[in-house]
Amino acid sequence: xxxxxxxxxxxxxxxxxxxxxxxxxxxxxxxxxxxxxxxxxxxxxxxxxxxxxxxxxxxxxxxxxxxxxxxxxxxxxxxxxxxxxxxxxxxxxxxxxxxxxxxxxxxxxxxxxxxxxxxxxxxxxxxxxxxxxxxxxxxxxxxxxxxxxxxxxxxxxxxxxxxxxxxxxxxxxxxxxxxxxxxxxxxxxxxxxxxxxxxxxxxxxxxxxxxxxxxxxxxxxxxxxxxxxxxxxxxxxxxxxxxxxxxxxxxxxx
Numbered sequence: 001x002x003x004x005x006x007x008x009x010x011x012x013x014x015x016x017x018x019x020x021x022x023x024x025x026x027x028x029x030x031x032x033x034x035x036x037x038x039x040x041x042x043x044x045x046x047x048x049x050x051x052x053x054x055x056x057x058x059x060x061x062x063x064x065x066x067x068x069x070x071x072x073x074x075x076x077x078x079x080x081x082x083x084x085x086x087x088x089x090x091x092x093x094x095x096x097x098x099x100x101x102x103x104x105x106x107x108x109x110x111x112x113x114x115x116x117x118x119x120x121x122x123x124x125x126x127x128x129x130x131x132x133x134x135x136x137x138x139x140x141x142x143x144x145x146x147x148x149x150x151x152x153x154x155x156x157x158x159x160x161x162x163x164x165x166x167x168x169x170x171x172x173x174x175x176x177x178x179x180x181x182x183x184x185x186x187x188x189x190x191x192x193x194x195x196x197x198x199x200x201x202x203x204x205x206x207x208x209x210x211x212x213x214x215x216x217x218x219x220x221x222x223x224x225x226x227x228x229x230x231x232x233x234x235x236x237x238x239x240x241x242x243x244x245x246x247x248x249x250x251x252x253x254x
Contacts, residue, residue: 002143003170005163005182008150009111019113020142022133024121024166027149028158029204030070030083031105032120032230033220037085039228039246042094046230047241048109049101052076058099058239066098073211085124085219099241104156108149109232109242120230120244121146123162123195123223130169132229144170144177146186151204157193158202158220164190165223195221 006012026032035046049055052069056078059067069076070083081087083102100106105120112118117136121129133144146166148159164186170177199205199221208216219225230244 001137001141001174002178002180003146003167003183004143004180005146005148005167005186007148007155007160007163007182007186008153009108009147010150010153012111012147017113017116017145018143019115020140021116021145022137022140022142023112023116023118024129024133024144024146025105025108025112025118025149026121026146026159026162026166027102027105027108028122028162029202029208029220030085030216031100031102031149033122033124033216034083034085034088035100035120035230035244036122036125036226036228037088037219038093038098039230040226041088041091042096043098044095044245045097046244047097047099047236047239048106048232048244049099049239049241050107050110052101054239054241055079055099055101058236058241061238062097064097066093066096068098068100070102072103073207073213084213084216086213086215089219104149104151106242108147112147114235118232118242121162121166123165123221124219125224125226125228126162126166126169127224128227129229130166130173132231134170134174156202156204157189158198158204160186161190161193161198164188195223
């Protein structure tokens with residue numbers, strides 16, 4: 001079993017990514033943290049869209065869905081909610097369906113091979129998501145890939161540091177796993193930029209603070225607070241959106 005880390009979805013275009021691998025997709029600030037909170041609040045399904053147009057169309061086709069989106073930290077016109085974990089933490093989402101499109105995180109989910117197993121990972125569900133990835137990799141005799149969403153195609157410090165944290169968690173649970181140079185790099189970044197430093201240094205953190213959304217950082221930078229592991233379960237035929245679910249039977253102890 002091997003562990004590899006990619007700091008940008010574009011890196012996958014230079015290789016032949018395997019559909020057999022288990023992918024942990026990270027967008028710490030904020031998409032994968034938001035998805036985790038959505039399921040904590042009882043959501044039945046989250047549908048990830050690549051574009052605003054896809055999301056709006058999916059909302060029109062199925063009335064009653066909560067339309068959630070973000071571009072450049074702001075909620076686009078016509079959407080019910082943004083991409084704020086703090087906002088969703090105050091909502092009762094029991095048995096609700098949500099459509100979500102974000103600047104980076106939802107696109108990263110689509111960058112993985114179409115039939116691959118994709119998990120939404122972040123600091124907030126770190127132990128749970130790594131435990132689930134190892135469980136699935138063991139069952140399928142496959143490898144694990146950690147994919148950072150990056151920031152509009154550029155390196156994102158918080159995603160890379162979180163990748164290092166998740167790599168440490170995987171090594172703690174399975175010390176014999178084979179690792180690549182990228183893993184050493186990510187772990188070094190995490191050791192030098194833990195959440196307290198990311199709060200002050202990461203550009204995404206500074207942007208959220210500047211726009212009055214610093215409450216989200218309390219969720220984005222908290223470690224191991226959730227046992228929820230959002231997982232891509234398929235593609236909705238009518239819309240082409242990725243379907244994410246979190247069955248209660250998949251609860252991971254943390």
